[in-house]
Amino acid sequence: MSPNSTDQYWKDPEYAGKAESGNGQVPWTEDAPGEVSRRNFLRAAGFTAAIAAAGCSKAPVDKALPLVTQAEGMAPARSRYYASVCGACEAGCGALVKSRDGRPIKLEGLPDHPLSRGGLCAVGQAALLGLYDSHRFTGPQREGQACDWLEIDRIVLQKLDEIRTAGGAVRLLTSTVTSPTLNGVIARFLARFPDARHLAYDPLSCSAILDAHADTHGIRVLPRYRFDRSDVIVSFDADFLGTWISPVEYAAGYRERRRIEDKPETVSFHVQFESRMSLTGTNADLRYRVAPNESGTVLSVLADLVAARLGAGGAPPPAGGLNTVPAKVLEDLAARLVTVPGKSLIISGSQDIAVQRLCNTLNHILGNYGSTLDIAEPSYQKQGRDSGFVTLLDELTSGKVNALIVAGVNPVYELPEGQILAESLDNVDLVVYCGERPNETSGHAGLICPDHHFLESWGDVEAVCGIAALRQPLIRPLFNTRSLLDSLNVWAETPASAYDAIQGHWQEHIHPRTDGADPFQTFWDRTLHDGWARVKPETAAAPTFRGAGKSLADGSASQDDFTLIAYPKIGLLDGRHAYNPWLQELPDPVSKVTWDNYACLSVAAAKESGVKEGDIIRIEGRGLGDALELPAHIQPGQHDRVVAVALGYGQETTGRFANIGPQWILSHPSVGGNGLVGIRVHGLLVRENGCLRYERTGLRVTRTGETAALASTQTHHTITVPERLAPAGGLRRPIIQETTLDAYRANPHSGSHAQHDEYKPLFPDDHPKHGHHWAMAIDLTACTGCSACVIACQAENNVPVVGKDEVRRRREMHWLRIDRYYSGEGDEIDVVHQPMLCHHCDNAPCENVCPVLATVHTQEGLNAQVYNRCVGTRYCENNCPYKVRRFNWFRYRYDDPVENLALNPDVTVRSRGIMEKCSFCVQRIQDAKYEAKRRQEPLVDGVILTACQQSCPTQAIVFGDLNDPESLIARLVQSPRHFRVLEEIDVRPSVGYLTLVRNRMGEREVEHHG
């Protein structure tokens, strides 16, 4: 756009007048005409705020304004990107928010963020829908009646006054708070009362790790785990690539040590001991199934073996004391661990403090503290203290609490004592609930103070010591909400806007932690622009190791009893995002089931109890109260005495999904008999030594005789065809290539099926691409299956949610799916994840069968789908060998005007009766091309990022121009690991994969085929 046209069309007279009445001096000049960089825009924003603060205007500019008046450089239909911090969980990943016409429409990974390194998980990206959720609180409520903030504040202040004078108890219950400013405000607020405490708990608790460090290092701290520095990773039940503490950060670090081409010598070795099949387990180089009560023993033996080798004492290992793990395995592992001092990482997901102490001890004797475990600059991502909640509950039940403020958490749902808590809340004088949407807890609160969504509010985050980040609002609050920071400031009678509060706090506390080279304003502006800044830790000295953990005896559990493991599932986590339809419909990366929780049984256990997939089973046992009835899912790779059920289901807010998806004569609701999605299992959690435990022993599993169909996106799970139907030599489909690191080092082509000569095309390429030729490569070694790309694609391309019944009918609409294949026998299996999307074949079988030319090839090698030309014969779907085409079987629902604000205006919302599929994010390609053209610069490799590629935490996806010999994709295509799926049918796909390389010690070689 030329500067002239900016003047003609976008300069509001009122705005112009204001600009003149200001000082008229534009504080930025270096930009090209008609173009304002983001930095300058933010500088301008800061400048405006400074003028405002100086008294030129009525009120300080502390809110995002709607674009009634165009900001300079802002053009309609042009997206702008702002750095912020994701607020979907406490991990504090950097987020790049795409804003279009004044509304945020997509969350992406913030490149160069020190934690997330450009990635953003499925949950983080899906959190966008939380903003445009019409079921949020639309304004404050008093006893269920709408009221205004003045009334709320009057009541709160009055009651708090009474309590203060009476010396009553005030309690604030939150999850982990990673905001320095909010922590400061909380402290200031609580200091006003004689008896006030802030209690933080984490629904997915890591309390035992912190408590164990309190024992062994004298400081209650969560180490920052450095997977990028670990040569050997030994994980006991910790799903660190999926759901454990900070999965994006960990996956990105893990990936750093999986660079097969660049640094094959630094590839890390990952052993997983676990009782259920976690996403992390599917990626492990070696994986062993252990009973939940056995992992402590395995850890003990390993610790003893390591200690013995290091000459640090320790008992000799028990003779034949282990049930599942061969002694040789642990001996080899111990031998390997001692060769890499300070470069290994032993982690455990256990909530048993003794196990965690042992873990610390082992890490200590291996010299890992200070290198792979950082406790000098620790993580603040989980600070909850489980025992604190027990104390609070005691106080509540005995009526010792006068005021309780619950912020952001849903303890009635999330904690096993929810029912007791709910009853005791009714006896508290003042219960204030601060949160975004109604839930089990808010129903028991007298006052509802609706909170902003994180995209609507200012905020700051220090998720890991030394990395301070700023969060900026991208839109004016949609509803009459107020952030917790604002509310506490008001109730502390130090009213200040969130913006001022944060800036004040940063000036006082954060800026002094920099090297002081920049004045505060510069530091602030830069941080706001970058999204984060590195600062010095508050305390300098690293705590030292004090005491060793003791070896653990084998827990004794009857061999017949089942242990229930309640696990967080990718997407739903602890249930805080249960309102989110994208996440409900996101297939679990391992089971591929959507819309439900279910009881996972191992193949052997299912066979033994005669349970088939979809049979409803009853789980009963001592102290369980009502038996739990859930459909069974047979999960290979799980321990035989384990029944695993996902947390986060059966939440009140999921009642909204009763009518999601197309409604027709044979449709079934997406909710179960309880009117909710899935069944709540949080009530089955137990506490041991104050810690919330996610296992419960002594259970029986029986069949009820009823069945329920699970909505699964993949029903054939192996890469082999059924043996009975297999032709000679055709048992295993050659669609995945895998090898071991040893074999790869010996021969980079190892694992390749490619008899490339055999597949030489008969016909020459009659349509050579002369300009760009877009292509993609996906590194199967890097891909963890985390499904961030699936949600990225859904958000970018307006992919509809179809509901459980339609998924059950195998009609999910995801353009990008992740195929998960098991290989091996029974429960001893290997797993591979293969993202599958339109391959944009140069000789596309879909194109020549369309009678109306609705799918055609572009000159740049894209397989384009012309929606408004499509008449819906579905011939292309049939003829697609990859089965990536998706048909609009119905008119999918877009009847929620608020939710529709999340739609990407660059991508057509498809109507009923037409075919759709991955477009390689053609809108992003075009955008980048226009931008390059406008700047009159050549298109640089790496500028175009497809949505799936952008947010991939492990950078497994590479997209680019094959005709650019310098491009990364052109180099990857030449890699010996590069292969194409179904190359032999000569469809000439543009998507390729890189062979999966497992780092194996050699005793379990990957099967070789082809």
Added chain:
Amino acid sequence: MAEVRINPREPWILGRKTPIQVSNDICGILERKPTRLWWMAFLTSLTILGIGTVAVVYQISTGIGTWGLNKSVGWAFDITNFVFWIGIGHAGTLISAILFLFRQKWRTSVNRAAEAMTLFAVACAGLFPLIHMGRPWLFFWIFPYPNFRGPLWVNFRSPLVWDFFAISTYFTISFVFWYVGLIPDLATIRDRAKPGLRRAIVSFFSFGWTGSYRTWVRYEVVYLLLAGLATPLVVSVHTIVSWDFATSVIPGWHTTIFPPYFVAGAIFSGFAMVLTLMLIARKVMHLEDYFTHRHTDAMCKIIIVTGSIVGLAYLTEFFTAAYSGNSYEQFVFMNRALGPYAWAYWTMVTCNVISPQLLWFRKVRSNLMAVFVLSIVVNIGMWFERFVIIVTSLHRDYLPSSWAEYAPTFIEVLTLLGTFGLFFTLFLLFCRFLPVIAISEVKGILSHGREQEQVADVHFRDERATESEPETTGVHA
């Protein structure tokens, strides 16, 4: 020379009919009030058609999602029914054109009904490509008509476009052929009708037929030319339909055997359907003299031949898969025979290959009830053949992650039923209002007035033109 068991001069039409008797027999049916049986059959068909219509309207107003299709199986009942009906429609042209050119006199008793059946079956078939579209209201986009969309036209590489041409051509030629053959009979009806509406209508549609020598000559020439034109269509239509599958990349579809295999299958099913219909008509309309055991015998023999070709095709497919060394292809056939849809596969084999072998026995061939049952069995088998080809190939193709099962919803079942309703409604109306047997052609093969003639005469005589048939000129009306 050995004794010939069937006297070649044994008459095709029994009862020593005179031409006037033929006119009375056939036209009489139309001139009487419909029987109670006809009414029952008609109302039942109409009801089924109505139910089918409701199902289709619901499907079009709600979405294709009301069918049991999914992301892997994009076609199932719809295209199965389409190919099934097209196959049924095959026998008509074969009987009218090819058998005419080969001077198979017995065709005269069945050709009218067979041609009518063709038209109605093609109408039923044509419905499916239309309603199976996601946006059927845009069906005209597959026609290459002049438009304002610049270069955007139809894709001539798509077999679906060829399908459109093949079917519309086939329907047009079949209709013209059928109608031309009908003109002399319409004139007969006209001449017998009392003045009034009926006579006016029939008079209009008989295009002023006079029965003169010149009219007959022109008629014969046109009929012969049309027969010649229609002959390639017998091969082309189903060949092109088979290309829908053969030009794809899907194992189980991508095979060069399909064109002959489909044509044989179509003739097989078409003859079975003609038999079914004629055996009912024979009983209900008392046409025993016109549609005799000799007719069924001849048709059964064709069924044996085509059924055996189909059986050979099934074997060849397995051989090709085994010999190809292509494990995807091999798997598809293992999966057909032993996989989740094995029941459909074995139903197909039983109905199409095994049960028609019973027709080798003269006893079975001469038992009309047995022939009737077998003709229905063949039709069931041929429906399953298309189901097996379409569904078992799609539901487990290349990537095991996308394997999916298909089951029809009741909407699809009702739609299939509805087309049977449509077919029988049209057929019953045809039986009511038009001569179900070609009167003029049957008269040409009567033994009446021919007993003393020399056999040698037959070869050079134009059967109809040389015979004077005064009643068709209206003198007796």
